[in-house]
Amino acid sequence: MTVGDIDEVDKLYPQQDELMWEGRNPPVLQKSLLTLNQRQPILQSELWVLAVAHTMQGIIDFVALASYPANHNNIPAGVVFFPDGNQTVGKGYDSGFQPWDRFPNSLEWHPMSYATCGNPSCIME
Numbered sequence: 001m002t003v004g005d006i007d008e009v010d011k012l013y014p015q016q017d018e019l020m021w022e023g024r025n026p027p028v029l030q031k032s033l034l035t036l037n038q039r040q041p042i043l044q045s046e047l048w049v050l051a052v053a054h055t056m057q058g059i060i061d062f063v064a065l066a067s068y069p070a071n072h073n074n075i076p077a078g079v080v081f082f083p084d085g086n087q088t089v090g091k092g093y094d095s096g097f098q099p100w101d102r103f104p105n106s107l108e109w110h111p112m113s114y115a116t117c118g119n120p121s122c123i124m125e
Contacts, residue, residue, distance in 0.1 A: 001043055001046050002040070003037055006043060021114075024046055036045075042057055052113075056099040059097075060099060060102050060103075063079055063104075067107060074101070076108055077107055078107050078108030078109060079103055079109055079110070080110045081103075081110070083111045083112070085098050085100075086100070
C-alpha cells in the first residue's frame with residue numbers, strides 16, 4: 001500500500017474517517033492529524049495482520065470442509081501438520097503457517113515430514 005493509494009482512497013471517500021475492514025481497530029488519532037507518510041506504515045502493518053488472519057481462516061475453513069464427509073460417515077479424519085511450522089521469517093511467516101490452536105479436537109493429528117533425497121530413507125531417519 002503506497003502513500004498514493006491512501007491519497008486516492010481519501011479522495012474517493014472524503015467523508016470516511018478511516019479506512020475500515022473487518023476486525024480493524026484504527027488508531028485513536030484522527031487521520032486529519034496524521035500525514036499520508038505517517039499513516040502509510042500504520043495501514044501497511046494493519047493490512048498485513050488482515051492478510052494473515054484471512055490466511056488462517058482459509059486453512060480452518062478448508063480443514064472443516066475437507067473433513068466433513070469423513071466425519072459425517074463416522075470415519076476418523078485427520079490433519080497433517082508441520083512440527084516446525086509457524087516460524088517467523090523476516091517480518092512474515094514460513095509456508096508451514098497453520099492455526100493449530102483452532103483445529104477441531106475431533107481430528108487426528110499427523111506430523112508432516114519431508115526431504116529431498118529421492119527415496120523415503122531420509123524421511124524415516
